[in-house]
Amino acid sequence: MTFQQTLETQIKAAVEKLYGAKLESVELQPTRKDFEGDITAVVFPMLRVVKGNPVQIGEAIGTYLVEHVSEIEKFNVVQGFLNIVLSDSYYLNFFNSVEDFSSFGKVPQGKEALMVEYSSPNTNKPLHLGHVRNVLLGYSVAEIEKAAGKKVYKTQIINDRGIHICKSMLAWEKFGNGETPDLTDLKGDKLVGNYYVKFDKEYKKQIETLKAEGKTEEEAKMQAPLILEAQEMLRKWEAGDEETVALWNKMNGWVYSGFEETYKAVGVDFDFYYYESDTYLLGKDIIEEGIKKDVFFMKDDGSVWCDLTEEGLDEKLVLRSDGTAVYMTQDIGTAVQRVKDHPDVGGMIYTVGNEQDYHFKVLFLILKKLGYSWAKNLFHLSYGMVDLPSGKMKSREGTVVDADDLIAQMTDTARTISEELGKIDDFSKEEKEALYRMIGLGALKYYILKVDPKKRILFNPEESVDFQGNTGPFIQYTYARIQSILRKAGEVSLEASGALDLTSVEMHPKEKELIKIIQQFPETIQLAAENYSPALIANYTYDLVKEFNSFYQNVPILATDNETEKTFRVKLSKAVGEVIKSAFALLGIDVPERM
Incomplete structure (x- = not known):
């Protein structure tokens, strides 16, 4: 049982004992940064079963919790919010309980699979800027879903005809x-x-x-x-x-x-x-079955339609009067074929631009009407366009911005900025080029993935390759800084087996805040999976890195005579690095050992 589950159980027990009422659920959330506390219990929803002043109710529940939950040190109530302060020992015990932060937060895969479709290009031109956002989103969502416990198949349909x-x-x-x-x-x-x-x-x-x-x-x-x-x-x-x-x-x-x-x-x-050349004839037999089930109807000219007016849409053509299929027919057939090919698939995610929003509403509705059990687990990962600053776009006659050209441009931009900083003069030429590519791609991926998929993006290559602020290179630089600390630690044994004896450690507030953010990683993975949102992982990582840099500036990691304290801080730094690396892997971004 997690601490949050324990806390929910104890709050329910408090309400039952104090007021003779039963709560069905308890709303918990992280305490806002401008208030003291770690976890906040929201009192207002309790007023449905408990009558009274929300502040007084919060005070009574808080007093009960301090007496019954050893991890709770104190509390405060602001209006209808019960802010709970956890003890240092709670965070130290949590930190000691995690054997491997490199796999922290990831859940073993279940049996039911999820299919994630992305890219799906035409074979008449190269991949372009729009495909870049598509593949980055699709790949990242697939990796996040795997980390959250789903078995995932990554696929695409190539429009080759x-x-x-x-x-x-x-x-x-x-x-x-x-x-x-x-x-x-x-x-x-x-x-x-x-x-x-x-x-x-x-x-x-x-x-x-x-x-x-x-x-x-x-x-x-x-x-x-x-x-x-x-x-x-x-x-x-x-x-x-x-x-x-x-x-x-x-x-x-x-x-x-x-x-x-x-x-x-x-x-x-x-x-x-x-391949569309294999799938473009699929679906016709399903249409025939759907006519028998009254899912579809035939008009006088022989064309076949699905009436979706009751769902607030319109009538949708699924077969022309000459018997030829439309894209909807093909997509119905392809979805069914995918489940035939992989019977463990229980849902699908389609990564397709927002210009196809209506198409997927119709597709999902039709598949539900046809009675497929997995149709309730279909999701359109809709995303907005990516634009470049004025003058960067190529004319239509020369196609849109080429993906390969964009990668080369990002590498060049990373090269220029890195050389100006002059911190890698001792790198070999090969090491430098590998680093420039890693920084350039990291900048591109992070800039795109940190934004909610539905929003349109104005992508500025120079702005993305900034070593300050909410950027990929800033986070990569912090990871490299942590690796430098670990190398300097030298004699501090990071591989020592067993938990640290932290009874002599007095936690600095910055250490506590770091552990608190690390602890949120599993929940963030699950939330990102539920919302199909890499942006949640990206911005979590930025928050962790900001907090680590504040810790780095305020707490002497190696300059302390207390060996236990030093070992703890080095191990804490190592844990932060491992979570950064793990989080960035979910975004498809590599991190450098030196930078």
Whole structure:
């Protein structure tokens, strides 16, 4: 039983003894920083069963708790808030009870699995800035859910078919002159993306020519030879034309290699892949079953719909009158297929931009109506756009901000700032480059993940690589500082087995505050998992680091003659470092031993 559970039990016992009433639950929260206390019990909800003045009720419960709970030292009541002060011994005992802070807060995985989908790019262009936020969010949420006790499968669905893919294929066929990634020394996704851009430029030229001949813009767009050829290529692909499929396989292969290189650079991975070319026909049989169950209805023209008006939405098309599927049909089929492939999946998280909010509301409702038990555990991890400061964006003709270019820019920015600080002059060239990359990626990831996913972000690369404030490099620098302390500690035995005898230690308020924040890590992991929010982990880590730096400035860690005190402070520093490293791992961020 945790202390919070013990406290809740004792508060219920106090209310029953003092007032003859039974509480169903007790609201506990951390005490606000401007009041003395560690845990606050909120009295106001108790007034439903206990009549009286909330301050007097709080005083009576506080007095009872001091008499019955040894860990409680004193209390104070502010309006309807009972602020409880815990004893130093409580925190020291907690600190001594944790054998390994490197795994602290993580829960063993259960049997039911959660599938997290992220990235899901098109194979006609490289990964871009929008994908960066997507993959960072999806990967981090997957890691947080694992730490909270879920079995997690990471997946993506690659959009490898359709007219967009044919545009790149056709442009390469017409203008490529046999170019390959090897011949051009270009990543495959960049090479294919260049031909998508080339198609767009040539297509626009044809549109202008047709408009000059008297066609309307709409007529010109539909009649331009290039678009007609691309549509014909799509028909050939769908018919299984050997040459078309071979070209499709070749160019998609180039793109997949490029994607993998970018994923590796960003530091994310996947357990399973799905391809739209395999899934685009899924779902039709489910629609047929849904018609029989009256989940769907057929209109006079033969099209099939789902009526969601009672749920405040509208009617949704799920099958066209010619029998062809729409994206909704495919997504229904893919969701069902994933559970068939992995029967232990009990829920799914879709990491997709907020422009698809409506689509996922409809998808989840339809799956519930179809009677799938896991449909109640579906979540759309919706996120806002990422913008760069004016002038940083590339024109549409050259695609949006490239993920590889962004990583390179972050590394360069980290290099410039680190060299100005001049603290790594003794590093080898290889060590410096590895550090610049770690700092640059850490800055990028932290800047994006510290913000609530739903909010739109203005990403400033220079601002993110700041060694002060709520940034990744500031936290990385603090971790490196802790490692320096541990190296200087030298003779202090950090590996000594058994608990420290801390009876001779008089805790400094800064030490107590540090342990208090460390103790909140397991709860923070669970809260972040419940809310699918890496921002909670990021900002928890910043609070821990701020408190450690205050401790570092106010408490002599090594400059004390009391060996027990010194060992305690070194071990406390080590614990903080391990929690930082563990928390940052949940965000996909590495930490340096030196910086």
